[in-house]
Amino acid sequence: MVESFDKQYQPKADRPMAGAVSGKLEMKVILLPKFYGHCPGLKRSLRIADELILESKKDCNPTSPRLRGARKIYYDVPLAHNEEVEKRLKKGGFKEVNIDEIKDGKSQYFLISAHGASPAKIALLESKNYVIKSAVCPTVEHVQKIAMADHAAAYKIVIFGKKDHPEIKGVNGCVSDSSIVVSHADDGLMIKLDQKTSVICQTTISSDKFAEFVQNLKKSNPKVEIITRNTICPIVEDRVRKCSAYVETEKPDLVVVVGSKTSSNTKQLASKLSKIVPTLLVADEEEIKEEDFKNIKTVLVVSGTSAPPEIVERVAERLRTYERRKKAK
Numbered sequence: 001m002v003e004s005f006d007k008q009y010q011p012k013a014d015r016p017m018a019g020a021v022s023g024k025l026e027m028k029v030i031l032l033p034k035f036y037g038h039c040p041g042l043k044r045s046l047r048i049a050d051e052l053i054l055e056s057k058k059d060c061n062p063t064s065p066r067l068r069g070a071r072k073i074y075y076d077v078p079l080a081h082n083e084e085v086e087k088r089l090k091k092g093g094f095k096e097v098n099i100d101e102i103k104d105g106k107s108q109y110f111l112i113s114a115h116g117a118s119p120a121k122i123a124l125l126e127s128k129n130y131v132i133k134s135a136v137c138p139t140v141e142h143v144q145k146i147a148m149a150d151h152a153a154a155y156k157i158v159i160f161g162k163k164d165h166p167e168i169k170g171v172n173g174c175v176s177d178s179s180i181v182v183s184h185a186d187d188g189l190m191i192k193l194d195q196k197t198s199v200i201c202q203t204t205i206s207s208d209k210f211a212e213f214v215q216n217l218k219k220s221n222p223k224v225e226i227i228t229r230n231t232i233c234p235i236v237e238d239r240v241r242k243c244s245a246y247v248e249t250e251k252p253d254l255v256v257v258v259g260s261k262t263s264s265n266t267k268q269l270a271s272k273l274s275k276i277v278p279t280l281l282v283a284d285e286e287e288i289k290e291e292d293f294k295n296i297k298t299v300l301v302v303s304g305t306s307a308p309p310e311i312v313e314r315v316a317e318r319l320r321t322y323e324r325r326k327k328a329k
């Protein structure tokens with residue numbers, strides 16, 4: 001059995017689901033283009049990665065089985081939270097590396113992911129002789145610019161997001177690691193500010209939690225000037241909002257969210273939907289089991305922005321085979 005998201009869905013063979021009837025039933029699988037697929041930022045970085053693979057092989061001997069002369073493309077932050085994408089890139093010459101362990105990059109490529117990087121990291125890579133290529137999402141670059149402008153205008157920067165997330169390390173690095181980074185809404189009640197402050201957030205954070213955090217921060221610092229920069233990615237926000245509205249109205253028996261358990265936007269989507277209807281979070285079609293759908297009449301398949309659309313379609317197709325088998329019985 002697939003582990004349910006937020007442990008809300010505990011399928012049992014004879015447990016009736018909302019809208020389901022016992023005995024023979026047909027399961028409707030709903031897959032809507034607006035609720036799955038890569039975001040533009042990730043599409044762009046994957047396109048840059050593919051172009052770099054071609055570029056890296058330009059000077060190599062095409063008859064050599066090992067493509068002698070091809071440049072390596074190093075990275076330290078995976079481009080997408082997805083194993084299949086990683087495998088494909090590695091096949092094209094990508095290699096994960098810990099930059100602290102490398103003395104000389106020997107003029108090989110280093111690709112910065114959509115999450116961005118701090119100026120100090122870029123300088124370190126340059127000092128190690130890497131040829132740096134950027135696949136940074138323009139939305140993330142915009143967040144970095146906001147942080148730098150407010151920092152230059154003498155605002156203390158508070159970031160609502162995960163300290164170890166590469167995007168946050170990059171944004172914090174743009175203000176010389178001087179910001180306060182917190183990830184719980186309640187943290188807003190603990191922070192005591194002594195200067196005017198600009199609050200920004202991780203692009204993939206929940207808007208509800210961000211609003212709660214800002215409210216708490218203002219409550220505990222009533223005399224301090226606090227400006228709020230909603231830097232949530234509009235693509236993520238839009239998918240979560242529209243998907244939640246659809247689920248609220250249509251009330252499918254179950255939602256299958258396809259994506260990685262380490263992807264912030266995927267977890268946010270699954271968390272929000274699990275509050276409305278039972279929700280499963282799966283990486284691919286191998287993680288779903290037919291018995292989990294025994295009493296399900298309608299299932300909606302959606303995904304986070306990092307899940308490749310092919311995988312989402314394979315999940316929907318696997319569910320349709322269950323449906324066909326039910327009909328055949």
Ligand code: SF4
Pocket residue numbers: 039040041042114137138139140203204233234235236265305
């Ligand atoms: S989720 Fe938004 S910010 Fe992140 S890569 Fe995609 S478009 Fe850019």
